[in-house]
Every structure is written in structure tokens, then in C-alpha cells.
Amino acid sequence: MSVTQLFALALSAILAENFVLVKFLGICPFLGVSKKTDTAVGMGLAVTFVMGLGSMFTWVVNTFLLVPLGLQYMQTVSYILVIAALVQVVEMFLRRALPALYSALGIYLPLITTNCAVLGVALLNTQKHFNFVLSAAYGVLAGLGFTLAIVLFSTIRERLEFSKPPKAFEGFPIALVTAGLLAMAFMGFSGLKVW
């Protein structure tokens, strides 16, 4: 895979088709963990790690197990089981190696299993017929796009804490409107291509 192809893929996954702000994948943790920037960074990197590894494992399962046996309809079930197992392993690893991050992420760590972005990237890899290297790369790059979006959003939300929106908008609604404006900004990247 050439550097140009990788760069084009990166531009697409991180900016032009950002997973959170354009493709709507990974919204729940995006809205849930973005109150503080350091948790957001930790969450983003954990999700990137799971997305990269998840892409690799699901590609292997699909290519060597599902396709040869003609079991493509089992993709959803097998992918989600692979991801669940992976998140369990990551959780155990973090509890031993990085206990501070583990306690900061709290309940949101097992919730990476239900993160649409992780399953979404696995399904998109299959849909686009990516090979192993492209799948892994796309998984990591999409995760980086997610991290970018969640970190940007958390910096804005930290400032929002000090503002006074109308009472009905307090909490989630103003966060959603802010996310919408961020998504509008990212619309400027659409069509960004490396020829």
C-alpha cells in the first residue's frame, strides 16, 4: 500500500468522512465521555486501539471462517462477539497496567463493545472489500478521527460549563447543538481528495 493511498485514506477517515461528525458512528460515547478533555483523550485512544485490533480480527474471521463456509449472514454475530471478547481483554489489561485510566473511564470501558464505530468500521471494511492491511489501517485511522472529534468536542464542552443556555437547553441539548456546529465545520472537508 503506497504512502499516497494511506494519506488519501487518512484524509477521508479523519476529516472528509469523519466517523462521528459525518457518518454518525460512535455518538453515544462522543456525547457521554466528552465532559473532560483528559477522559476524552483516554477514551479516544482506547477506542482507536479496539477499532484497529477489532478490524484485524474481524477481517481474519471473515476471510478464513465465514467466506469459505458461505456463512456471510453470520457476520453481525461473529463480529460483535469478537469485539466483546477484545474489549474484555483490553479491560483486564487496563486494570493491571493503567489503573488510573481504568477508573477514569469507569463504565464507559465495557460500553466500547456497544460503540457503533467499532462494529461499524468492521462492517465497512467488509463492504469495501478491503484487504488485511487496508482494514487495519482504516480501523486505526477511523479511531483517530473519532479521537479528534471527541477531543475537540470536550474542549468546547469544558467552556460550555461556564455559560448559561436557556433552561430547556441545559445539559444534552446544548451539547448536541454544539456538536451540530462542529459537524457543520467538518462539512468544509468534504471532497478533500489527494489525486
Next chain:
Amino acid sequence: MSGKKPPLRDSLRFYGKLVLILFGITAVSALLMALVNGLTQDRIASLAEDRRQAAMSAVMPGENVIFSQVPFDPGTVLDMQVAYEGGILRGYCVQLTADGFGGPITLMVGVDGGSKVTGVKILDHNETAGVGTRVDNSAYLSAYRGRSAGSGADAVSGATVTSRAVERGVDAALEAVARFEREGGMSVEEGEV
């Protein structure tokens, strides 16, 4: 100090039970899914085939046109089929992708025996709603009919990238057909590949 570790046998039995239950649930689910898959797969396959036939018929005019696949260079070209009507070669239908504004656009291009376009149909795209999608209308696409390789085409104002992508796709289809005919092509008398 209480609590000695449970014997290995009990732990194994405990984890064994967990694995067995999970396996049992997965097995029953897999059976159920296999059943539904068996019931639906023929219909899904025939629907996909119908869609393809409809797309090809849309770009290749004729009453009883029969299509059959010919070898092609995989890459941007996804499929190439030769079209016969009553044993006479009508032309070719090429399904290919071209890079548009928001990603690859899938086109179906009909080319007749004289390397002129018979029709263009957009099958799939990711273009900007209301802007790039303006290219996907029959008035604009029918302007491609009768066109041969190399002649320019108008673009839809405000959707230049998408229009150029369609133009590139049509040119690539004409090129693919020309290459096929150079390398032997189909003889008009025979009705088979």
C-alpha cells in the same frame, strides 16, 4: 483466616457450565439464522440479478436483449456484458466506478457496436445532497447518448466534480469496450461467447 481456594474441579465445572450455556445459546441462534438464511437467500440473489438486468436494460435499448458476460480487466470496471438482440450484436454494458466528490460513483454505461454511448445510468453515489445529486437526472445523462470517446461534455453548474467524474467514467467505459474489441472482441455471426 478463612477461605481456602476452591478445588480445581469445582472451578472447571463452574467455567465449563458457563461455556456450555453460552455455546448452547449460540448454537440455537446459529440454527435459527441458518434457517432464515436458507429461506431468503435465493430471493436475495434473484433480486440482485433483477437489479442488474434492469440497469443494463435501461442503458441498452432493445426489445429482447440477452446479456452475457465477457472477460474484462478488473479494476475500476466491475462488470462488462455483451448485449445481443435476435443474434445480432447490439453493444456492450459496462459497470464501473469513477471517483466523485464524496467517493466512488458506480455507473452503468451502454456502448453500441460503433463505440457510441447508448445510455448512462448512475447506480450508486455519495455525492452531496441537492448539489452533486443534480447530476443524477435523465435530462443530463441522456445528453451523453451518441457520444464517442474524447468529445467533451457539459457539466452541471455547481456540480463540476461530479459531472467530470461521470464524464471520466463514460470515457473509461468506451476505452474498456475499445480494448476488448482490439483484443479479439465478439464476432457478429456467432451468438455465443
Next chain:
Amino acid sequence: MKKEKSKGWLEFRQNAPAMMKSGVRRAGGWLGRSFGMEPGKVAQIFKNGLVLQNPTLVLLLGMCSTLAVTTSLKNAVCMGLSTTAVLLCSNLVISLLRHWIPKQIRIACYVVVVASFVTIVDLLLQAYLPALSESLGIFIPLIVVNCIILARAEAFASKHTPGYAAMDGLAMGLGFTASLSILGVVRELLGSGTLWGVSVLGEGFQPMLLVVAPCGGFIVLGCVIAAAQWARSLAERRGKT
């Protein structure tokens, strides 16, 4: 010469009617206990699912699907109904199995059950409603990670009888569909001037394309949730006086 029938067979034949009767009675009892429902409790479940704990507007779950498929009313309603189907079936099955699923692997078991129903719905849609399957795209298989389903399985289905669990699944699903429809109506009307594909606002209407774009999704959802929160605070204030 007639073969001598064994003693066991004769005994069985003698006791069979009584055994069958008691078996049917026990099955009936089980069905009654599992599916017997008080109307009051059912009404409460529906009020919960549709309004008080509406999954999108109050519990704030299932955001991904909500934002992605509400660009048109048709997509919104169909996604809502598909999710309702999966929710109903998975709640029912998980409630039936609730005594056998060990606590340690419950999430994995729930995921397998939900994923199977999602696959079944996906295959059925691909076969019988292919246009819909294409427009909803990968969001059909993504129903499996819709937080609503796992949340209800954990919070309700694993703790109640199958009858109430099924009702809760139906109620939550309909609540989800309702909120998706509200968003779908707003976004399709403002963003394309149509409703269910039928042009409503006439030729002169200049559609607001931003509303069907991703940013519009966020902003419209934010406003609708704000409206819901305002309505709730109004109801609370009126309840207090």
C-alpha cells in the same frame, strides 16, 4: 397368536390420560404465570416506554441510529419498526431464559440473542423490502449495538416475566419509533419539502439542505430534546401546584 404386551406398556396406557391432563394443566399454569398481565401494569409500561422514559428523548439512548436515519420520515419509521421487532423478540427470549443465564456471562448471552434477531430482520428486509434495506444501509446490522436493546434486556427483561418483558419491548420500541418520526417529519419537511416522498410544501419552497446534512441532525435533535425537557418541567410545575 397374539403377542403378550409388556406390563410397563399397559401401565403407561392406563396412566397416560391422567399424565397428559396434568401436563397440559402445568403448561397452562406456566403460560398463565409467564404471560398473565394486569392491565394496570401494562398501561404503566406503555406510558413509561412512550413518554416518561422515552428511550431517545429521556434516556438518551440509541443516538447513532436516530441521527443517521431521520433524513426522511419513511426511513425513520421503518428503522423504528425494525428496532421494535428486534426489541420485542429479544426481550421475550431473554426473559424466557432469565433463570438459566448465569450472571457472569449475561452480557455475552444477551448480545448473541440480539445479534441473531438483528440478522434475521436484516435477511428478511433484504429479501422482501430491498429498497428499504439499501437506504438504511449498515444501520440495520448496527441495531445490535443500539444501547436501548441491551439496556432494556439488563434492566427489565432479565427481571420480569415474559409477558411484561414483551410489553416493555413493544412500548420502548414504539417510543423510539415515535421520537424518530418526530425528527423525521421535521428534517424531511424542512430539508426536502416532502413528507414520505410526497411533495407537500410546493414548488416555491427552497429546502434547507443543512437540515438533512449531518449538522442538521445534531441541531434538530438538540432542539427536540430541549422541547421535551421544557415540556417535562412544565408538567412538573403543574403537578406541584
